[in-house]
Amino acid sequence: MAPPELLLLPLLLAPLAAGQMNLTSPQNVQVNVVNTNFTLRWSWGSESDFNVTFSAQYQRRFENYEEEEEETDWKEISGCQNVTVLECDFSSAMTAYLDSYNVRIRAEKGEEKSLWSTTLSFVPYSIAKIGPPGVQLESIDGVVKINISPPEDNQNRKMWTNDISFTYNAVFWENSSNAEPKSKTINRRDTIYDLAPETTYCLKVQARITSERKIGSFSPVYCIKTTDKAWNVLPYPMNVEVHALNMKFLLSWDNQYDQNVSFTVQYLSGYLKSLSEDYSDKWITISGCENITATQCDFSSDIAISGIYFLRVQAMNGYNKSRWSNEIKVDPCVVNEIGPPSVTVSSSKDSLRIQLTPPGESENKSMSEFYDLSYRVLYWKNSSDTKEKIEEEQQLLFTISDLTPLVLYCLKVQAFSPAYKKDGHFSDVECIKTLNDKTSPLTILKTFVIAMIAFFFFASFFIFGVYYISKRIRYAFFPSCKPPSNIECLGGQPFNSPYLSTSEEPTENCCIIESMVIEETDQTDFKDYKHSKQSTRDSGNYSNDDDTSGTKVLEETLEQETA
Amino acid sequence: MITLSFLNICLVLLFSTGSSSVDCNMLHFQQNKVNQASLQLLEKMGGQFPVQCLNENSNFISLQNVLSSREFQKENAMVAIQEILQQIFNIFSKSHIQAAWDRSSIVAFQSGLHQQIELLKTWFDGEKKLETTYPQNEDFSRLTVKKYFRVIDNFLKEKQYSLCAWEIIRGEMRRCFLFIDQLTKRLKN
Numbered sequence: 001m002a003p004p005e006l007l008l009l010p011l012l013l014a015p016l017a018a019g020q021m022n023l024t025s026p027q028n029v030q031v032n033v034v035n036t037n038f039t040l041r042w043s044w045g046s047e048s049d050f051n052v053t054f055s056a057q058y059q060r061r062f063e064n065y066e067e068e069e070e071e072t073d074w075k076e077i078s079g080c081q082n083v084t085v086l087e088c089d090f091s092s093a094m095t096a097y098l099d100s101y102n103v104r105i106r107a108e109k110g111e112e113k114s115l116w117s118t119t120l121s122f123v124p125y126s127i128a129k130i131g132p133p134g135v136q137l138e139s140i141d142g143v144v145k146i147n148i149s150p151p152e153d154n155q156n157r158k159m160w161t162n163d164i165s166f167t168y169n170a171v172f173w174e175n176s177s178n179a180e181p182k183s184k185t186i187n188r189r190d191t192i193y194d195l196a197p198e199t200t201y202c203l204k205v206q207a208r209i210t211s212e213r214k215i216g217s218f219s220p221v222y223c224i225k226t227t228d229k230a231w232n233v234l235p236y237p238m239n240v241e242v243h244a245l246n247m248k249f250l251l252s253w254d255n256q257y258d259q260n261v262s263f264t265v266q267y268l269s270g271y272l273k274s275l276s277e278d279y280s281d282k283w284i285t286i287s288g289c290e291n292i293t294a295t296q297c298d299f300s301s302d303i304a305i306s307g308i309y310f311l312r313v314q315a316m317n318g319y320n321k322s323r324w325s326n327e328i329k330v331d332p333c334v335v336n337e338i339g340p341p342s343v344t345v346s347s348s349k350d351s352l353r354i355q356l357t358p359p360g361e362s363e364n365k366s367m368s369e370f371y372d373l374s375y376r377v378l379y380w381k382n383s384s385d386t387k388e389k390i391e392e393e394q395q396l397l398f399t400i401s402d403l404t405p406l407v408l409y410c411l412k413v414q415a416f417s418p419a420y421k422k423d424g425h426f427s428d429v430e431c432i433k434t435l436n437d438k439t440s441p442l443t444i445l446k447t448f449v450i451a452m453i454a455f456f457f458f459a460s461f462f463i464f465g466v467y468y469i470s471k472r473i474r475y476a477f478f479p480s481c482k483p484p485s486n487i488e489c490l491g492g493q494p495f496n497s498p499y500l501s502t503s504e505e506p507t508e509n510c511c512i513i514e515s516m517v518i519e520e521t522d523q524t525d526f527k528d529y530k531h532s533k534q535s536t537r538d539s540g541n542y543s544n545d546d547d548t549s550g551t552k553v554l555e556e557t558l559e560q561e562t563a
Numbered sequence: 564m565i566t567l568s569f570l571n572i573c574l575v576l577l578f579s580t581g582s583s584s585v586d587c588n589m590l591h592f593q594q595n596k597v598n599q600a601s602l603q604l605l606e607k608m609g610g611q612f613p614v615q616c617l618n619e620n621s622n623f624i625s626l627q628n629v630l631s632s633r634e635f636q637k638e639n640a641m642v643a644i645q646e647i648l649q650q651i652f653n654i655f656s657k658s659h660i661q662a663a664w665d666r667s668s669i670v671a672f673q674s675g676l677h678q679q680i681e682l683l684k685t686w687f688d689g690e691k692k693l694e695t696t697y698p699q700n701e702d703f704s705r706l707t708v709k710k711y712f713r714v715i716d717n718f719l720k721e722k723q724y725s726l727c728a729w730e731i732i733r734g735e736m737r738r739c740f741l742f743i744d745q746l747t748k749r750l751k752n
Contacts, residue, residue, distance in 0.1 A: 164656075271674050
């Protein structure tokens with residue numbers, strides 16, 4: 001009897017073989033993603049047959065909490081079951097646009113099923129294309145205002161979750177002429193100035209994420225007719241410019257008015273233009289520049305050094321108000337000019353020493369806080385028309401060496417920032433003469449005399465010092481007057497050098513001197529000793545217990561004496 | 564054939580570093596300024612971490628762990644920095660932003676971030692060569708950053724933009740800037 005597996009085998013093979021025989025699997029499977037709209041496309045080599053349908057499956061690959069790759073089971077894509085055409089929408093199946101997905105598809109005809117197509121893997125975000133943005137135009141006072149809504153505005157599902165990543169590119173042209181279309185990078189809310197009045201302009205906009213190399217599709221073309229420039233009321237301030245020196249910012253504009261006109265200046269923080277909310281009520285009037293008659297305004301104290309700002313001016317005459325001037329963009333560190341550093345020069349016979357102070361330091365706004373400053377010194381001989389030489393240094397202290405003595409040198413210094421590609425203003429030209437090379441005999445004599453005096457002074461001081469110190473040493477360690485021999489016989493080292501400290505107080509650790517022992521052993525030989533012992537008894541019968549070496553020495557000297 | 568392609572690579576490298584070296588210096592310089600200022604402003608806008616939030620659990624896997632800064636090339640670092648800055652800007656642009664925080668610090672913070680984002684955008688606009696260098700690598704770091712901020716976004720939503728949730732995010736953003744600081748070193752030529 002055959003094993004059960006063999007009996008089952010034909011049953012399993014039958015449908016498989018049948019599928020392979022009659023139905024080929026779909027080819028060229030492609031996924032097209034625009035915003036959050038997913039389309040699956042494929043081709044099918046066999047003759048078109050209305051009975052053939054297609055069904056697709058997907059699985060999601062993702063990293064789990066242990067950062068391991070995991071795959072879900074294959075699931076059927078609801079929008080792509082039994083499809084009769086060669087494409088289907090499967091947007092609803094896609095949920096995590098940053099994860100990876102696998103998709104496969106097969107052909108079906110009744111009970112027959114083809115093999116699965118090759119699996120297509122993709123990360124939705126990586127292959128997604130940007131759809132067209134929404135555009136609104138408004139024609140007012142001779143300019144065109146544009147209001148752009150991002151490609152997925154007001155949609156719940158978003159591929160592009162971060163509006164700030166978009167830049168918008170507007171292409172516009174005069175409708176009735178053959179002029180080249182102009183291209184301009186614009187903000188979500190922007191104005192196109194410098195258009196001819198009463199002319200129809202057409203425009204289309206695309207969204208881009210340039211850093212991700214994603215360039216969106218263009219919006220439909222919109223056309224609008226510009227109005228006549230609103231000269232009838234009051235002309236708006238023209239030629240608005242920003243000048244800045246050492247972070248002191250001045251806005252200036254042309255005075256083109258015959259009547260008495262006053263001006264108001266406003267600024268806007270640039271980041272507000274990147275937010276979705278309307279910023280038209282976020283403009284702030286510069287504190288000292290409201291209703292001023294001057295045609296310039298210092299706005300240094302109103303802006304911070306970081307960030308981008310926009311400025312605009314309005315002219316007023318009684319109740320008449322002009323439209324706001326063209327907005328001007330200010331990037332403080334880019335617009336600002338670096339002033340001259342302050343220079344102090346001193347000279348020697350063959351070199352110049354230049355001490356610099358960074359620009360703006362005197363106004364408590366040192367430019368070294370804002371820029372990566374280096375300094376460039378230009379110097380030349382004043383007399384000749386030799387070319388100037390350049391030295392560059394990051395330090396504030398320069399030394400120009402190898403110069404000719406007794407020559408008038410001139411120099412000027414500028415600060416510059418390599419990062420911002422900015423050259424500062426030059427300081428005023430300073431001229432200084434290098435010193436004489438040969439020194440006169442008088443100076444030599446003077447130097448000699450001074451040196452001699454100094455030498456004698458120090459020499460006598462030294463000799464006196466040595467004499468004094470040796471005297472003290474001799475007094476301390478080798479005293480000239482020796483104590484009487486009977487005192488010396490006590491063996492007291494302290495008597496030899498009174499300045500040396502004794503390690504222990506002699507009276508503190510005492511015992512009776514065994515004079516009796518000595519008397520018993522040899523009374524005749526040590527008469528003198530006994531005598532001296534007895535005489536010392538007046539000052540005390542006690543001696544150091546551990547001073548045995550002392551008594552030994554003492555005994556030896558006594559022996560010598562008696563001998 | 565091999566020598567020819569090697570020559571090609573050399574030429575590409577030569578031209579690419581030549582065309583953007585100075586801009587890159589500026590990016591590097593300004594990025595350092597932004598990092599420093601942002602860390603200070605994050606500190607200033609909310610002050611000390613509130614004691615009542617110490618028990619809140621966040622369990623973020625820090626960005627540093629997902630993206631090791633050592634693996635970064637210059638362009639790749641630029642991509643990561645840009646993405647992180649944009650994501651942080653996005654978080655602090657939310658209308659749910661913590662009302663207790665110092666408003667002027669938030670404005671200065673956003674303003675500085677925006678300026679640097681715009682600068683990076685213009686840099687990328689000018690870098691046509693990016694189309695040929697390490698796109699897969701870049702894609703990976705960008706996606707990793709996006710995923711990390713998706714977690715942060717979900718965390719804020721789950722905690723219903725509570726004070727403690729915002730404070731935890733503020734701390735996390737400071738860690739982000741320390742990571743950016745490491746990446747910034749890669750920008751230098």
